[in-house]
Amino acid sequence: MKKLEGFEQIGFKVNKEHHVAYGMIDGFKYLVNFLANQKQYSIMLTVLGDNEDILTTYMNSLEQNPIVNWSFYRDQTIVINIKNTNELTVTDLESLMKNLSAFCHTNGYVQSCPHCKEEKGVEVCSVNGENVLMCSECFENTTASQPVEKPVNLPMGILGALVGSLIGVAVWVIIYKLGYVAGITGFIMSVCCFKGYELLGGRIDKKGVYIALVIAVVMLAFAEMVALGLEIHSVMNEYYSIGLFDAFALIPTFLGDSEIVFGVVKDLLSGYLLMGIASFSYTRNIHHMTKTSGVNERLG
Ligand SMILES: [Zn+2]
Numbered sequence: 573m574k575k576l577e578g579f580e581q582i583g584f585k586v587n588k589e590h591h592v593a594y595g596m597i598d599g600f601k602y603l604v605n606f607l608a609n610q611k612q613y614s615i616m617l618t619v620l621g622d623n624e625d626i627l628t629t630y631m632n633s634l635e636q637n638p639i640v641n642w643s644f645y646r647d648q649t650i651v652i653n654i655k656n657t658n659e660l661t662v663t664d665l666e667s668l669m670k671n672l673s674a675f676c677h678t679n680g681y682v683q684s685c686p687h688c689k690e691e692k693g694v695e696v697c698s699v700n701g702e703n704v705l706m707c708s709e710c711f712e713n714t715t716a717s718q719p720v721e722k723p724v725n726l727p728m729g730i731l732g733a734l735v736g737s738l739i740g741v742a743v744w745v746i747i748y749k750l751g752y753v754a755g756i757t758g759f760i761m762s763v764c765c766f767k768g769y770e771l772l773g774g775r776i777d778k779k780g781v782y783i784a785l786v787i788a789v790v791m792l793a794f795a796e797m798v799a800l801g802l803e804i805h806s807v808m809n810e811y812y813s814i815g816l817f818d819a820f821a822l823i824p825t826f827l828g829d830s831e832i833v834f835g836v837v838k839d840l841l842s843g844y845l846l847m848g849i850a851s852f853s854y855t856r857n858i859h860h861m862t863k864t865s866g867v868n869e870r871l872g
Pocket residue numbers: 685686687688689690692706707708709710711
């Protein structure tokens with residue numbers, strides 16, 4: 573089943589940006605999260621009742637259902653995790669929710685707000701990027717009491733990313749010395765830049781993500797030049813004594829040699845390639861976080 577496909581057919585609203593579908597089934601409000609990374613669905617329903625044992629037993633029996641990964645009932649919240657296969661259809665999910673609604677009606681469970689623990693209608697809210705069910709009063713309170721984010725100290729953030737990148741340079745040079753070009757250093761480089769920005773800048777914002785990435789890219793090339801300079805120094809030193817500075821001054825001359833340029837380009841490409849692959853999900857997560865952190869929204 574493709575991402576949130578067909579939920580409109582069962583009367584649900586779909587919000588693709590927030591990866592969520594929601595709607596009423598037999599008097600109960602359901603929220604279905606699409607977990608993009610795991611390719612799973614997570615059904616959520618908030619209820620309260622007198623007899624928790626019956627519901628727990630029901631939840632356990634649900635795990636016999638072939639489409640269910642796992643499920644639980646905690647803090648007035650039912651969560652049912654669904655395996656997303658090609659065969660899965662929205663009708664499967666609908667019938668599961670219908671059964672659950674019928675079970676709740678039969679056993680005296682009513683919809684509740686898991687925050688104030690009261691019997692209440694709930695709304696779908698996005699709180700700090702997480703889709704949850706809560707009553708409108710609790711949503712107002714959560715939004716009002718949320719601490720205002722401290723501003724990012726941009727110069728300190730950039731300094732932090734630069735300091736972090738030096739760790740990446742050191743790792744690259746050491747690995748180069750050992751005779752390897754490990755592209756994973758590209759990943760280490762970008763993480764060091766992000767962390768450095770975060771530590772000195774206070775937190776990482778969207779601008780910080782881009783700045784840290786640019787620094788990581790530039791500093792990887794710098795690291796390659798340092799490694800090359802050290803290599804020139806150690807090779808030349810076998811014949812005559814040459815200072816480090818003089819060796820580094822020779823780098824442009826050596827870069828005139830097509831074989832050396834080829835080696836450098838190859839090193840850097842593998843570094844950037846793995847930097848790209850390895851930092852993709854990291855960057856995406858940070859990006860998502862910076863977009864949603866501190867942002868609350870009432871979806872419906
Ligand atoms: Zn509430």
